[in-house]
Amino acid sequence: MELKVDGRSLLGALDELAQIGAIEGGGCARLALSDDDKAGRDLVVARMRALGLEVQVDAIGNVFGMRPGRERLAPIMTGSHIDTVRTGGRYDGNYGVLAGLEVVRALNAANVTTRRPIVVAFFTNEEGARFQPDMLGSLVYAGGLGLNEAYVAADKDGLSVGDELRRIGYLGPMKPGAIRPQAFLELHIEQGPILDEEKVQIGVVEGVQGISWTEYTVTGVSNHAGTTPMRLRRDAGYLAASVNVFARALAREMGGDQVATVGALTLRPNLINVVPNRAVFTVDLRNTDEARLKEAEAKVAAHVAEVAAEERLDVETRVLARFEPVIFDSGLVDHVEHHAKALSLSTRRMPSGAGHDAQMMQRICPTAMIFVPSVGGLSHNVGEHTEPHDLVAGAQLLLNLMVDLAERS
Amino acid sequence: MELKVDGRSLLGALDELAQIGAIEGGGCARLALSDDDKAGRDLVVARMRALGLEVQVDAIGNVFGMRPGRERLAPIMTGSHIDTVRTGGRYDGNYGVLAGLEVVRALNAANVTTRRPIVVAFFTNEEGARFQPDMLGSLVYAGGLGLNEAYVAADKDGLSVGDELRRIGYLGPMKPGAIRPQAFLELHIEQGPILDEEKVQIGVVEGVQGISWTEYTVTGVSNHAGTTPMRLRRDAGYLAASVNVFARALAREMGGDQVATVGALTLRPNLINVVPNRAVFTVDLRNTDEARLKEAEAKVAAHVAEVAAEERLDVETRVLARFEPVIFDSGLVDHVEHHAKALSLSTRRMPSGAGHDAQMMQRICPTAMIFVPSVGGLSHNVGEHTEPHDLVAGAQLLLNLMVDLAERS
Incomplete structure (x- = not known):
């Protein structure tokens, strides 16, 4: 049986999320834990629920949409973030989260239940544009930063992560790190020019600089x-x-x-x-x-x-x-390359020059990343753009990978 | 007969002028054509008159104190400027003008009348800190800029050279360039570190970069x-x-x-x-x-x-x-060196890296400059300093040079 992502649904979801905190030029300004971030979170949570996922929120505001498996094994998790910088694009972070939901949609449409559960996550304050450090939610999740330390991180107006989480209703009951995945995958735009310049469709990310x-x-x-x-x-x-x-x-x-x-x-x-x-x-x-x-x-x-x-x-x-540099799980990286080739997508092994939630998840489980091209390498810029066919190809690769991993023992 | 400058008088005159527009740290702020510049001009003009000089003011505010000679020949002129930058020192410019007056004082004291007249001048807006271009007064005097063009030069508040000259009473009747000297000498602090660093007493200035x-x-x-x-x-x-x-x-x-x-x-x-x-x-x-x-x-x-x-x-x-670079009169430069050596002063031939009125005067008559050391090379700085013995040695050299030149045919 061949599972296929619904490209139109993916692009529609990206458009819809981009309306929230939209700024001139086609970009987004949804700083972490702002009113616009809350609106974006509410939209994605509603989408999760509409897809039948059980939504859990942890104590640092990370959100997990859980799809049960046939067995009670550690899940295969994917995800990224939906906060943006002040002059952000519409793909950075959002793409990985919404593509994860399209994986679920494809499974639902085909009425497939995988052996392992599937989880789609988004993490709090990845950008670090409002609160430092960046990748805060995934860092806490992976045990790299204590909750109390994270809560007191304040923005330039003195508002703290703890207070803002409570204010927008995303200080959840789950203990960060409670769901320990079997593997974590993050799909993301490259944020650099290499794939676009070399006309390569998929970046097989070996690690983070x-x-x-x-x-x-x-x-x-x-x-x-x-x-x-x-x-x-x-x-x-x-x-x-x-x-x-x-x-x-x-x-x-x-x-x-x-x-x-x-x-x-x-x-x-x-x-x-x-x-x-x-x-x-x-x-x-x-x-x-x-x-x-x-x-x-x-x-x-x-x-x-x-x-x-x-x-x-x-x-x-x-x-x-x-x-320090992060090296992703070599077996999982090989899987990414294998499945890309199986889809006849051109690939290039590469490091990530930017930081990502995946580098924190590598601390607690085998992790890998998939990059798709970003036109001209524009990043943190309203002009950020990835071609629709590249977005859909990346999501299809994510789907194939997750289904494969979710069937393994 | 040996003529000697009165070192105490020179240092007293420098101190007195430095009181006008005095700023913290021992420096001066007498921007060209400001109230403080007017007060400084009035003081120097009063000193000129007290020394028996006939004072003439030209149409760009340059001031000339004239001491008649035995014959009606072209005069030997010396001078510099008394305007300062906003955080200026007390020697830049002032020293050359006041040392010129000490030459006159020494001649008066010895009751000497030189063959040629002696003129001590100060030029308008040398620094360029308020009006551009810098060296404005000497440039107009040498015919490099028309009066009307100079008059419309405005400061950042829109006040013009012409209006400010009138306001402070220094738009004089004399035509710029009317007194054509036989030779022009400018005595100045080095504004650089070389003489101080090399422990040399006199810089024989060959030109301006x-x-x-x-x-x-x-x-x-x-x-x-x-x-x-x-x-x-x-x-x-x-x-x-x-x-x-x-x-x-x-x-x-x-x-x-x-x-x-x-x-x-x-x-x-x-x-x-x-x-x-x-x-x-x-x-x-x-x-x-x-x-x-x-x-x-x-x-x-x-x-x-x-x-x-x-x-x-x-x-x-x-x-x-x-x-373009300016090259001073080689004969006059040799004279400077000769008289310095005759005074047993150590010398060094050097260019000037900074601009000076002398470079404009070189356009209309043989010109040379004498530098004295500036401690640490500090310039346009309230900490600008030259040792008293160096100030006196430079003035004595200027006196000997002027008397020699003023006796020549």
Whole structure:
């Protein structure tokens, strides 16, 4: 028997959810635990119930729609998130959740009961645009953060996660982590340009890059740009520039998945004819391999120290974020690739450069991710777009995978 | 007969003028044609009159204190300016004017009448901190800018040079340029660190560096710092960094007087995890040799074009300022060196990296400059400082030079 997702239903569901918190340009603004997030949650919960799922809400607001299996075994879970950044697109997160519901719809339509239960989940505050840390709900679910610690996380207006969960009615009775899946799958748009650029239909995600964020505050001496010889300069801006160029060359030289970005930089006094006496800048390094990431960090740090000594600059270093890489379950990753090929979809193994709930779930169960192309790699942008045929192909792959996994012992 | 400047009088005069527009930290704020500038002018004019000088004011507010000679020949002129930047020091400009008056005082005290007349001048709006262009008074005096054009120059509140000159009573009857000197000398603090660093007493200034100011506006594409491979980036900030590093290497490689500065840089969106899609930055290039300055400009422009092409960036280029180098009169420069050595003062030939009224006067008569050390090279800073013995030594050199020149045919 061949199960098929209903593409029209999937696209309709995406359109419907995108109406909530809709913003100009076709995007969405549904910050976590806001009124619009509540409206989005209510809509998805109603869809879950309409599909016959039993809805459970845990104490951090993660929501689970449960479809029973033939046996009382650990379920196969899929899901993602429905919160967005302030200028978000309509696919990021939402796609994985609504495609999960289309898996259920297909099973219902064919009147199939799988051996293992199927669960479709959405997690609280994945984006981190309102509350830090990001991936908060799945992090708590996987035991990486205590509930009390999570509850006191506050937004910039001082409103806390705990209070906002209560206010919107999503502080549920279930203990986070209570449903321990047999496997977890997350379907997501790539949020990067590689699949689109290479015209590949499915990204077989092997892991999530480790992230290293460092802020450097450099102090030099302001001097007249005309009268100060080069050898006497203590130019804070020069160090920032030198690190940017070094990091680019380093990433190219290291190759593989290594990326390096100087995204933020502020100079003082920031005048055309004055040597900058202060530069504050950030370095974002990512790699799928922890040893390589540490190597990149060490090389950047050594370069900073070397130029600072040459230029007689003082440098303060602050680590803003540091996550080790996550490696997904290799057997499950092979399954993703196998089923994609069985559907005659072109595939590419790749890491995720962005963080995802799946990386937290890998802490408690075998996990993998499926990426579909994102046109031009636009992400966290109202112009984010994935072609309908790619959305449907990804959902079909998810369906086939889940049914296969749900029949295994 | 040995003429000597009165060091105590010079230092007292500097202290007295520094009281007007005094600001915290020992500096001055006497923006051109402000009430404080008027008060400063009135004080210096009163000092001129007390020394028996005949005061003339020209139509752009330049002020000349005239001491007759034995013959009706072209005078030997010295001078500088008394306006300051908003956080100026007490020596910049003021020193050259007040030292000129000490030359007159020494001549008066010795009852000496030189063959040629002696003139001590101060010029309007040298700093350019209130009205652009800078060196406005001397530029008009030398015929480089018409009076009407100068009069309409307005400050940020819309007040014009013409109106402000009238308001403070310094729109005089004399035609700018009417007194054509036989030679012009300007005594000034270095505004840079070289003399202080090398423990040299007198800078023999051979010319003023040419200045090239360019602003680049770079447009790339914002992308996720984690998911965008290096080869697909169009990072506007990278170009800015690359130009900074290139300009540093270029200045070192070209050597001589070449300096290069990236002083101002603004990134957008300026976020740690987003590849910048916009960078606006400036490049300040200076050289005493026009051909070398052009070479530096061409090399920077070629580098910008090359990186922009590699990185697929759009670049808009705007020239903010361009002045050719000025070369002072070599005979007069030799005189400065000769008289310094005769006073057993250590000397160093050097260019000026900053602009000065003398560079405008070189257009109409043989001109040279004398620099004295500035501690740590601080300039346009309330902490600007020159040691008293250096101030007195510079004034004595100016006296000896002027007397020598004023006796020549």
